[in-house]
Amino acid sequence: MFDVSRVQKELTECNRDKAISGVSIALYEGGSDLSHLRGTITGPVSTPYEGGTFLIDIQLPSGYPFEPPKMQFITKVWHPNISSQNGAICLDILKDQWSPALTLKTALVSLQALLSAPEPDDPQDAVVAKQYLQEYPTFVATARYWTEAFARTSVAIEEKVRRLVEMGFPEDLVKSTLDSVNGDENLALEKLCSS
Amino acid sequence: MAPVPASVARQAELLKQDGNTYFKKERLGAAIDAYTEAITLCPDVAVYWTNRALCYMRRKEWNKVEEDCKKALQLDSHSVKAHYMLGHALLERQDYAGGIKELEKALDLGRGANPASYMVEDIWQVLAKAKYLEWEDLSSKHIYRMHKLMEACERALTSFYTIEDSQVQNDCEEIASERLQQLEFLKDVFGKAEQDDQPKEVPDYLCCQITLDIFRDPVITPSGITYERAVILDHLRKVGKFDPVTREPLEQHQLVPNLAIKEAVQAFLDKHGWAYKMS
Structure with missing residues (x-):
């Protein structure tokens, strides 16, 4: 079993200054399992990710903090070191460069830094990396488009719930429907109307 | 024999x-x-x-x-x-x-016993629980006494004003507001005294960067970083032979007890019994 007391302290500590750091951690889906968490990072300014909020699935192995946490983007993101398919991350500190002196917060901050400074020479997603190196303007446009399309949704989810509820659908149903279509408002509306 | x-x-x-x-x-x-x-x-x-x-x-x-x-x-x-x-x-x-x-x-x-009979964590758990209970008991008694004292002071002050009033005729507003301030200040002084007994945060320099908890048996590495002994040994065994913070090479025999931190922890705990609380 991992060090529960440390993880609890990490959560408190990380969320204390989330307004400044732009990273926060919560239990996954509001559950009670300390080994499954959800991180949130805000897209760094002056990058194609600015304005986006990115969710990260965090799983703690039983050996934590002597083994690195397993992190993966839930929010789709266009970045050379993050798989555009499944959100897998290529970052040394989450692999062989992990140290128990690092924390979930420092790992999330490193992810934020990775968004600011991609490393296309050590890619996770070859297609994105190639685009980054050969057609940089297209890369920026795509990354920005993905941010708008996928990373905005998570911020505005309450807004969407509100709009759909105003249309006369019950709130619980709206929330679960939005969840089932990953926050796509139009799809959710279609589903709500057809059900 | x-x-x-x-x-x-x-x-x-x-x-x-x-x-x-x-x-x-x-x-x-x-x-x-x-x-x-x-x-x-x-x-x-x-x-x-x-x-x-x-x-x-x-x-x-x-x-x-x-x-x-x-x-x-x-x-x-x-x-x-x-x-x-x-x-x-x-x-x-x-x-x-x-x-x-x-x-x-x-x-x-x-502290510093050989790994076979190393049981600092077990001892700490039992000791911390006892110490915390002891602190809880003392501090609740202390707070109760302080409340009593504050009430008595307030009453004494108020009746002192009444006596003063009966002797000298004064209904000057200035004096009235000064008295109010004095009563406020009294609350303030007691409030501050009470705060000393309230659990706060243990300062980072008394906590291991891996456990994030207050030190029991601190050891220092050649890089100058202090860790909890049991945990740095775990790290050397499971992760690798390097200092977790500086990543400098590190071997078990290079670990030295950090007596200054050990004393600082003891001094802190003696003053702040709540810090024994285990999460």
Whole structure:
């Protein structure tokens, strides 16, 4: 079993200054399992990710903090070191460069830094990396488009719930429907109307 | 006492090993019998007594734990296990002061012990719980007394004003507001005094960067970073032979106790009993 007391302290500590750091951690889906968490990072300014909020699935192995946490983007993101398919991350500190002196917060901050400074020479997603190196303007446009399309949704989810509820659908149903279509408002509306 | 012949000592040693085997299999009764036989053959080997005490501890027969540990300590006053179990037993019969004393002794002796008998974390858990209870009790009494004192002061001040008023005719607004301020200030002073008793954060420099908890047995690396001993040893074994913060190469033998931090932790804990609280 991992060090529960440390993880609890990490959560408190990380969320204390989330307004400044732009990273926060919560239990996954509001559950009670300390080994499954959800991180949130805000897209760094002056990058194609600015304005986006990115969710990260965090799983703690039983050996934590002597083994690195397993992190993966839930929010789709266009970045050379993050798989555009499944959100897998290529970052040394989450692999062989992990140290128990690092924390979930420092790992999330490193992810934020990775968004600011991609490393296309050590890619996770070859297609994105190639685009980054050969057609940089297209890369920026795509990354920005993905941010708008996928990373905005998570911020505005309450807004969407509100709009759909105003249309006369019950709130619980709206929330679960939005969840089932990953926050796509139009799809959710279609589903709500057809059900 | 006449020296025990070597053959008898060997036999007692075999009985102890039997006892250990039974203990591992959770056959406490059989283990106790084996240790008792060993004690009958060689009554002045402390380990036989502490091993039997451990069986009694599992059975929560605290009086017997106490007896065996006291006997063991007569034979070997440096036995970490005897001090630890005796402390535990004393706490069980609500002798907090005595229990804490034994546990502190155990912690002191246990720091830096070799890995086979290293039990600082176990000792700490029991000690911390006792210390926290002790603090909770003292501080609630203290706060109660302070409240009483504040109420008395307020009443005294108010009646003093009334007496003053009856002697001198003054209904000047300035004086009235000054009095109000004085009463406010009184609350302020007591509020501050109370805060000293409230749990806060343990400063980062007294916490291990891996456990994020207050140090029990701090050791320093050649890079100058201090860690909790048990945890840095775990790191060297499981992750790699490097300093977790600086990533400089690090070997176990390079770890040195950090006595200054150890004292600072003790001073902090003496002043802030709440810091013993375990999450």
